Amino acid sequence: MPAERAGYTVHMFVVDVSKSMGEPRTIHLPPDPNGEQSTKTITNLEWALQYVKLKIQGLIYDARKTDKCGVIIFGAEETRNIVNSKHGGYDNVVEYIPIATPNAGTIAKLDKLKPSTVYGDPVDGLIVATETQAQELKSKPTWTRKITLLTDGQNIIELEEWEATAGKLSALKVSLAVIGVDFDSDDPEYEYQEPNKSNVKLQNEKFWHDFVEKVDDAHIGTLGRAMVDVSEPTTKETKSTLSATVLRLGDVDTRADEAIELLVKTAKCTAVARPKSFKKFGVRMKEGTKDQEEVTINADGTRNITYAQLKTRTDYVLNQEGDEDEDEGEDGEKPKSPVKKEEVDADGDVNMEEEEEGEKDRRVTKEDLLRGFRYGTAYVPCPPDGQFPRLPTKKGIDILGFFDAKKFRRELSMGEVYYVWGDDKSPQQQCAISSIVQAMTRKEVMAIARWVNKDDSDAKMGVLTPIQFDNVDCLLWSQMPFADDVRKYNFASLENLVSKKGEVLAEHPYLPTNEQCKAMENFVEAMDLMKAEKDPETGKYELEWFSTQESYSPALHRVKQAMFHCAVVNDLATNPLDPPHPLLLRYFNPPKKVLKRSRDALEDCITKFKVKEVVRQPKRARKQEHVHAANDEDEELLLDRKPSTSITQEASVQQVRNAQEPSKDGDGSETEAESDGEDLLLDKAPPPKKPFNPLPTPGRSVSPRTHSRSQSDLQDSSIDPQRDPGRVIGRTNPLEDFKKTVASTAVYIKAVQDMGDVITEIVVAPFASRRTAELKECLKEMRRTALGEDEIETWNRFLKDLKDKCLNSRPGNKEFWSEVQGMGQKGGLITSSEAKKFGGSSDVSEDVALEFLN
Template sequence: MPAERAGYTVTMFLVDVSKSMGAIRSVPLPPGPNGEERSAKMTHLQHALQYVKFKIQTMIYEGRKTDQCGITIFGTEGTDNQINAANGGYEHVTEYIPIAQPTAVTLKKLDQLEPSDDYGDPIDAIIVGVESQNKYLGKKTWTRKVVLVTDGEGPIELEDWEATAQKMNELNIGFTVVGVDFDDEDYGYIQKEKLHIKRVNEEFLVKEFVPAINGAIAGNLDRVIEQVSLPDVKLSRSTLMKSVLRIGDVDARAEEAMEILIKTSKCTAFSRPKAFKKFAYRPKTAEELEAEQRAMEANENFEKTVTFAQLKARTEYFIDLRAHKEEEEEDIKVEENEDEDERRSLDKVEKEQLIKGFKYGTSYVPCPEGQFQRLPTKQGIDLIGFIPEKKFRREFSMGEIQYIWGNPDNASAQCALSSMVQAMYEKGVLAVARWVTADGRDPKMGIMSPALFEQVHCLLWAPMPFADDVRKYTFPSLTELTNKKGETLTEHPYLPTEEQLEAMDEFVDAMDLMVAGDKDEEGNRAEWFDPRDSYNPSFHRLKQAMFHCAIVADLDTNPLPPPNPELLKYFNPPRKMVKKAQGAIDNCVKVLNVKHVPKMAKVARKDGHSHAQDDDDEPLLLDRKPSTSKPSQAQSQVKIEPKPASIPADDGSETEDSDTEMLLDKVEPPRKPNVLPTPARSLSPSSNRNDNDDDDNAMDVDPQRDFGRLIGRSYPLNDFKDNLKRGDLVSKAVEDMCVVIKEIVLAPFASRRSKEMLECMTELRDVCLKEDEIDAWNAFLPDIKSKCLHSTPGNKEFWSEVQGTGRPLGLISDKEAKECGGSSEITEAEATKFLK
């Protein structure tokens, strides 16, 4: 319908509450979690009220003071309306809710409606409704709407209705009849076993009364409910803004320059959902609790209440003098609660004391106006030139699109623009232009594209990036790989093979959306997906949620129903298409052989967002793990083994303190003193991290995981445990753990991590025993023993620590193995001897 002036409307809902409305019906509900069909039993009235409530919810959501409604019910046992009060008659009609902007109370009152034991005449209700609407509006030219909701099973006075219809036409009332179980051939609903009285009434309302009123419509309740619960796209038109399109120097060389008067309006504009308000539970004060207590004592029916308060933002300004204090107080550092420390050093400042300014690096530049002198610009669009259409880079389009029209009041302007648009279209060019929306505003660059409608020509504007808006990053080539010698490679796991390319070609052909939509009348398949049919799922879901919580008191007993399937219709490719394409898909899966690489160290972030991994993540390709015997291209380039970082001043001092001092010059001392970092992990505070504690730091620490390894040198125990938790790749984890322990133990400064390494070994042994990796352990232990004792520099101290731990770190004997269901070739005696 034509976009109408929002608001300025009074809608009268006339709701039938007659006895027959109390009949029970079964209403289908959205399918349950397992797709089972569900339905609810409710009265006709409850069903009908769903429609009324939905309309009213929309009004509440929009929150316009000028969008009002009144509710009149008929079929009530009593009578309460203005006409009856003045002149009598019009019985069983009750003005239930007077005309006003609806609130949650309105909805609550609707919920209290019950079917009566009586009947009322809808025509009476119409007359009452129209009268009170007319009285309320007086001479105001608001939009008048009347909606009648009835099952048509009560008696209707079928005489003299023409006067009513005429009156309604005079008042230009938009009239709608929503009938419970009314026949609707289009909708495919014909009620079987219709009561005679209903047949007569329905016939009258739909075939006689409605046609007599201009623009009136009638519809079946089910169908109407189905329609209103569809996501509602508001067709809003944008305001036309005045501007001018300039070509050439209009000031100095006017006769050779052109100014076209134009109007602009939005063509796309991103709709955001209304913001939810934030609330918080308000604890009761002592007085309130006391008052509550007294009230309960006085009245045993007194109900306790809980209050939630809407929150409001408060902005305060402080200056932080800590930075300077720190210098002075460096020597007298006292253990302090951080909060307290903060409070002490932050001085509150009033907003009036503040000066606006800008930062230039570390320098501050006051600028009391909050901005420097603005670029002097003149309103209008300046044409810069034309570019070939095929040079247009679609991905540069930065934002919302605008229409540019020749001024609708100026024929010459329209002609001028039309001639330009046609010429551009014919030549296949787009225009480059610079737009200033108002004098003194910052200019924007953009591209204008010709658009030829049947009856009007215009330009479409897309904003383009300035030089400053484009980020130039380099990316490695996807198609050209060179090896170390500078030779170009033609075969590599990163490069698709002929077979893979063909499989992909087939896949792309099979997934053609142009013939994946519904069939039209001639049986041709239409294309699938049209932005004009795609509802913003978040927007409508949030709106639905907002509606819902506005009317229910408890979300636990009355949770939000699932989203309308219409919102999810583009969440998956069309099923039929996928079914047909399955062969091509299966082939792609097979020949492309993509494998998920399990995530190694859990780097959980507090904010829970899925940010990109840190850029210093080591590449890890499990399908080319270096431990396999097959050498591959990539393997030859596995990073070299770690070597002692060449950090100066190694005077052989092994005491923990001096090392820390030396290596962590400006780094804060580790929080947990028992474990000190080695050079390989120089900036990490601790290895005994629990998952919630140091996650933020984890981001900055290279896990020191070598190419193809599951276990890194930074947090081997954590990596190991994480991997086992997931249960896959146990052998690989054990294998890598053995290697990593050896590396760390034999690296310089290892003594600082020996405790950690013993923990690692304890865990490793335990896992080996339980996961049937006994041989791995029994091979590892002699190996590390010999490396510790016989290699240079070795680590004799560490081995003696292992010895000190004794049997819990010894070889796994046959006896132990048996208890865990495994086997070992080592006897208990051998195991004991080994540690001596």
């Protein structure tokens, strides 16, 4: 981590708005939910501004008051800047956004920039930016100065005395970045050469390279590359604040001569960084209505709707239906008890709905509330300050004793870790802690300690472990559980199985055999990560793969990226969010090399362990009352798969299926091949009481079979209802599954085999003709992979089998086979000469292959 001080920075952006910046360019948009690639035309200026906006968003996100920025534009129609007002000259340069801490208004203002009809001199812009910045920082010499210049290099540059400007930048210790639109780049990671580059631009690019040479701290790059960099995840550096406390051992009050009391400073060592929360918005409705959007008509006749930020209000509601409600509360839908309906009916039926609403939501004003604790059915009034008197405690960390570090149970560690140093202002105290740390290290012990944050606050238990850094010795603290915090659940022994005769079993399907254990051992060895990362210096694989220091929180950075994105675009449908930065997904899959290395061991495990996904057999309806009970037990469904709930569970799967299929192939008839008696029976099962609710209840995640439709279009929805257990390819989207499997893992044989099986199954199933085109694509892809990854044998075997199934089985699919014949070599057997080209082998000659297709 760089030692640069966070904040205390003025960042100037110098943006070229000359006429040439209005030139259009085509950029590729990330695929939309249907996987459609699309492009969009924007101006170079818009592209450059996107970079500036992302940079400024970063500043807004970190929310440091001392991170300021300003925007200077050159090539503007008018002139307005401090150098001009003092000395004249410096035309077409405008101080567009004065230096300030940025906010969303800054972004909005940038959006208004349009290319001008004139040209401006970038060096003028640079000088104005330097002056404006210097003015601002006159009395703050320690602040960091940054200037970023964005230009397309099509301007005429006054080449006089540019060395003086460069010297000035160095003298002021400005860190300069020159970012050019379509500048050439020989960066090995981003090579770029602009075709048909104009002479002016060629000259200017050369000039900027010379310029950057002359400035102490400067670099130059092309905008495309910079856009990649700017979306790279960065961690917000936080230095933990030190808090003072004392470390005690013994009785400091009455036996002070012996007791130890040391002044220490503590600070956080780990602290979970959470993404900022999104603000909530809603479409503003016409006053007094609930469903009519408020619309304003613009001057040009377009219509505007308004999104208003929402605030929350907490209502206190008296629960009329007793505590039954509490179980339902989670999804906000209260059951309507029959009793109440009666009441309402008796009142007269007109406004039944509203009556109920009123009954249900009897709001209580906050002033009328009492505070108290529940004690079973009783109410225990709460003392006025919200809690009972606290147990008196004394601030500090008390050591209770030491124990063998080998006895430390890592899994009990409960929370964030803290550093404990000797007082940073007192060498004596540092020395004292150091002696303890050294002694504990030598003796290999940890300390049990009780931590009280301030007088009379609740005590925590934990352990202190010694740690020696390069230049300082200190302790680390981690909180450990109290007796109350530990759950003791019974679990059946995994290895010690007792038969009903009371004998210990040596063989049982639950117990792995020696052979299986051996297979697992091989797998574990093959998947070892200790030497899986290439050492950049030696080029050998001898470094550990994965380090916490380099693992960015995917959720945090993805949310951040999404927040930036929605703040800079006006419509998400036409400007979808870019995919996550590759760095975020860096550790999402085992390293390729390891996968390859473990391929055989994994295959062996798959064959030996024979794990099968259990397809739940729906229980036939028992008695009516049970079915009814099942409906009430939505919550149970989430966690324990009780037999009594499996009906609802399966039913909702069915529902999802029904909802998905039509969108895919018109009438959903594809599923017919799948449907057996069980499924038909399910259709008649009572539907779940509640409509399918996309709101995530925690437990819903439990069962992969009840995933909601909204999830199914996500990139990695790994659950395909049409995927058989043990297979990596499903019938719903075989091509995609196949590509994904091949890309993410190296288990080609499995992928090719499964693909073959799936294709064969689809071909002979009813309505296969609808998918002919898709299947042909599958065949092509499968053949390509088989050829490249030496699964030639598998392909040839599959193809022979397919031919046989198409022509000789009933009903077969002769039409499809003629389609395959039409594909020619692309759909034929792989011949020996073809295989040789790819380093493989085949026993099929050209003649045989030809014969096979006819």
